[in-house]
Amino acid sequence: MSGSATELLQPHLLAFMGTGLLVTLRIAVLSILFSFALGTLIGIIRYSKIPGLSQLAGFYVEALRNSPLLLLILAARFVIGGMKPVNCVILAMTLFTSAVLAEVVRGGLASVDRGQWEAALSQGFTYVQALRYVVLPQALRKMIPPMVSQFITVIKDTSYAWVVGVEELTGSGMIILGQYGSTAQFFAVFGFIALLYYVLCHLLSRLARWQERRLAWLSY
Amino acid sequence: MDRFAWFKWQALFRDWELFAEGLGRTLSTSLLALGLALALGTVLGMLGTSPWRAGRALNRGYVDLIQNTPLVTQVMFLFYALAHWKLYLSAFAIGVIGLGVYHGAYIAEVVRAGIQSIHRGQLEAAFSQGFTYVQAMRYIILPQAAQVVLPPLTNQAVSLIKNSAILAMISGWDLMHTGDSWAANTGYYGPAYAVVWAIYFALCFPLARWARRLEERVARARGGEVKAA
Numbered sequence A: 001m002s003g004s005a006t007e008l009l010q011p012h013l014l015a016f017m018g019t020g021l022l023v024t025l026r027i028a029v030l031s032i033l034f035s036f037a038l039g040t041l042i043g044i045i046r047y048s049k050i051p052g053l054s055q056l057a058g059f060y061v062e063a064l065r066n067s068p069l070l071l072l073i074l075a076a077r078f079v080i081g082g083m084k085p086v087n088c089v090i091l092a093m094t095l096f097t098s099a100v101l102a103e104v105v106r107g108g109l110a111s112v113d114r115g116q117w118e119a120a121l122s123q124g125f126t127y128v129q130a131l132r133y134v135v136l137p138q139a140l141r142k143m144i145p146p147m148v149s150q151f152i153t154v155i156k157d158t159s160y161a162w163v164v165g166v167e168e169l170t171g172s173g174m175i176i177l178g179q180y181g182s183t184a185q186f187f188a189v190f191g192f193i194a195l196l197y198y199v200l201c202h203l204l205s206r207l208a209r210w211q212e213r214r215l216a217w218l219s220y
Numbered sequence B: 001m002d003r004f005a006w007f008k009w010q011a012l013f014r015d016w017e018l019f020a021e022g023l024g025r026t027l028s029t030s031l032l033a034l035g036l037a038l039a040l041g042t043v044l045g046m047l048g049t050s051p052w053r054a055g056r057a058l059n060r061g062y063v064d065l066i067q068n069t070p071l072v073t074q075v076m077f078l079f080y081a082l083a084h085w086k087l088y089l090s091a092f093a094i095g096v097i098g099l100g101v102y103h104g105a106y107i108a109e110v111v112r113a114g115i116q117s118i119h120r121g122q123l124e125a126a127f128s129q130g131f132t133y134v135q136a137m138r139y140i141i142l143p144q145a146a147q148v149v150l151p152p153l154t155n156q157a158v159s160l161i162k163n164s165a166i167l168a169m170i171s172g173w174d175l176m177h178t179g180d181s182w183a184a185n186t187g188y189y190g191p192a193y194a195v196v197w198a199i200y201f202a203l204c205f206p207l208a209r210w211a212r213r214l215e216e217r218v219a220r221a222r223g224g225e226v227k228a229a
Helices: A011-048 A053-065 A069-080 A085-110 A114-122 A127-164 A169-179 A183-218 B006-014 B016-048 B053-067 B071-084 B091-117 B120-128 B133-170 B175-186 B189-228
Strands: none
Touching (some): A011 A085, A011 A127, A011 A169, A069 A085, A069 A127, A069 B175, A183 B053, B006 B016, B053 B091, B120 B133, B133 B189
16 A cells, blocks of 8 residues: 555544544543442441451452453443443543552542641541541642543543444554555554653643642642 | 353363463463563663663653553554564463563663662762672662562562453463453353353452562651661
């Protein structure tokens, strides 16, 4: 096959890649939002040592985060099923990421000195109030950098969605390469895909580094 | 219909050798890739703390590019790029190279942070004794950094084992691919994925626990140091 890279600058091809990018963003944003909520809840349950419930949360965390994400995506698609493939991917990524985030939340909470609890409770705060107003805000400082780096992983891992036929960014590129596969086009397509991921991840890691510096200053 | 019916499990256990072969492939891929990642990561991590500007630039470029693009995209690139130039490597070799390069970038960061955690005075003391940069690294800094980097390196090994499932996307006949194609042939997805999950869990969970134990030990040791300083 021969063909120049400029041959790829057709509206329908660019629109096709754009649609792929939107699918990638949709999976990433929804997975991040859902897993943040679920992960925080499970992390708090793990931390509060409620008999039974805590152990259950522990099993959830270990079972999910010690499994390849690819396996969870395939299981969501072929064992659970009954949903559009893209929703299977979002479900699998939410479960996997919530397990990772739960550990981040638990670690963050555990890093807050016990004395802070005692001080808050002695001032008449209830358990929930002490958690909400005293402990969580301090834990958040420790939690933000590892959380953001996990969110970057989520953006990158959306590329697994292609395995169940979801045409996200990487998949769209592969489909285009099925038709336009000269050396120049090959590098143009991969370069373009890599650049888009790079920009997305970089924006987030910039944010993480900026937060880290801000929070390092705040905590002393 | 019952997704986990007993006869499906029986069918799976009759074919246990297939799964054992897949596990073997997963283990050999992971071990070789880990070796490659350690070699790349140590060299590039050291370059990141080196006095040479070009070395530091190489470290930044490598880590930045590899960490900010997906493993799937990198492996697909390798897969198609090599075929493009009529270089027909096996899926196994592509997996080893792809995983090695990907985790090498993470290990480079671990090594760099480990070296930087060792007090700068150690390096100056070595220089004052006539050590070259490479000698100071070899005999003074790296042995001390090794203790600090062991827990994050173990975590990298865990994540490498999980990521080795990527072989399933390039027909590498690892555990994930074997389980998936067995499931697709028989239609018995439930037991196939459950067994594959259990094997990955049995590999990753103990390693991850060990990493956490090491982490706590290092934190205690270094916590003492900080207070003394």
